[in-house]
Every structure is written in structure tokens, then in C-alpha cells.
Amino acid sequence: MKSKAAFEHLLSHYRAQKVGLPLKVESGDSIKVAMSLGALDCLYWQALGNGLTNLAKGIGRTIIHSYKYHQIRLPGHPQQGYQVNGYPKMDLKMLLGGAA
Known part of the structure; x- marks a missing residue:
């Protein structure tokens, strides 16, 4: 049941969360980061x-990409071991050292 109104509504909220997440990560407030991740998950x-x-x-990629910058994880998301684009599972510590 795709609708343009639903797409535009979700997209506007996604963009707001995507812009706000780096600011919350920089502030170091774990609660705000967790709230932003929860909103993105929703x-x-x-x-x-x-x-x-x-x-x-796209939202899922944003969530996983954000893991390079903080230690907070959504329930069910492992600390390490994501399979990205068919490549073997990668350790997030290794991802921290390289470009996305």
C-alpha cells in the first residue's frame, strides 16, 4: 500500500533524525543517541x-553506519559481525579504521 503521502511523511522524519543524530553523538549524551536510534528503528x-x-x-544503512561513531546498539544488533554487500562478516572495530 504505497502512497506518496506516507513516503513524504516518513522521509521528512527520516531526514530530521539523520541530521540530528551526529549532533547527539557529538554531545556525548547516550540517552539522546538511544532515542534517535529508536526513532530511526521505528x-x-x-x-x-x-x-x-x-x-x-536507506534507514537501515544509516543506523548501521552510525555504529562507527558510538557504542549504543539497537536490540538484536550485534556488537560485531555485520555482513555487508555479500562480504564476510566484518568486525566493527575494523570498520572504524577505514572509510565507509
């Missing part, structure tokens, strides 16, 4: 529920 599931798979994938 948007991810809403996008999937509305059939907006590509938007959900």
Missing part, C-alpha cells in the same frame, strides 16, 4: 509496513 519498520522497501533499506 521509521524503518513503518517504511517496511507501507511497502517502502528502498526507504527502509
